[in-house]
Amino acid sequence: MAGQFLLNLFISFFWMVVTDELSFSSFMSGYLVGIVVVFILHRFFGRQFYLRRFYSILRLTLIFITELLSSSFYVIKHTLKPKITLKPGIFYYETELEGDWEVPALALLLTLTPGSCVMEVTPEGNAFYIHAMDIEELREKLIQSLTKFEKAIMEVTR
Template sequence: MSQFLFNILLAFAWMLLTGESSAPSFISGMVVGYLILWMSRSAFGKETYFSKIRQVTGFVLYFLKELILANLRVAFDILTPKNYLDPGIVEVPLDVETDLEITLFANLVTLTPGTLSLDVSDDRKTLYVHVMYLEDEEQFRHELKDGLEKRLIGVMR
């Protein structure tokens, strides 16, 4: 975490050096700061920051891909005369453990069009999800577990 804060400090220093206080300047400062930290990583002794950045980037790209595909599927169903709805409720066993992880996972599922997190069981081991296009319950469960949940756990732990 200290390397992340140091990266932010380097980004602000970059903004001061360039004389620009804008989002693109901050982002380019983060990139320059990241490169500086990466080149001096042996001095810090830890490389977890650099692996986390890769995991977070992979997670964001994966979620954006799933978000775009889900939006296209819903838009296709709206624009075509045939109704492709096959709704259902699926029990998804949870590997996420903390309240923050469960909340993030449930909210990310809800943000994806066509799915809605309904409830978490009292023992916090199962998430109930409403699905608009449920073709195969096991496949849907597998996609959530091996896709979104697995990547979220990698980022959070």
């Protein structure tokens, strides 16, 4: 990935030298030409195209923001109700993620969304104990958001 990016930068600087125009617009046009060249040649690097990973990171960020906003509204709605009808609880969730980066990333993303908290990760690192603010209503929503997070994290790391 770093090699593709460096090649793209080299092409953009080379483009500036060839066109004999040292400006930002010349650099950007060279960078766009470099993107096309690197996309055509990315098979020879043995890795996926480097902008695909950037797109995956952007997608993971947008998924997190939407989950953060929806869970925040849920918590605010239940906080402002005159009568509290919540039934908190803990449930067990197994994950397909592995490694020193993927599992903590999922745990942190889930903990940062209001209404849920990862209490413990199993020693094997393949399951979580999750506390939910309202186990009856939130469990299915949490499982759906966890699967979204898992898929997005796998796209970024693999």
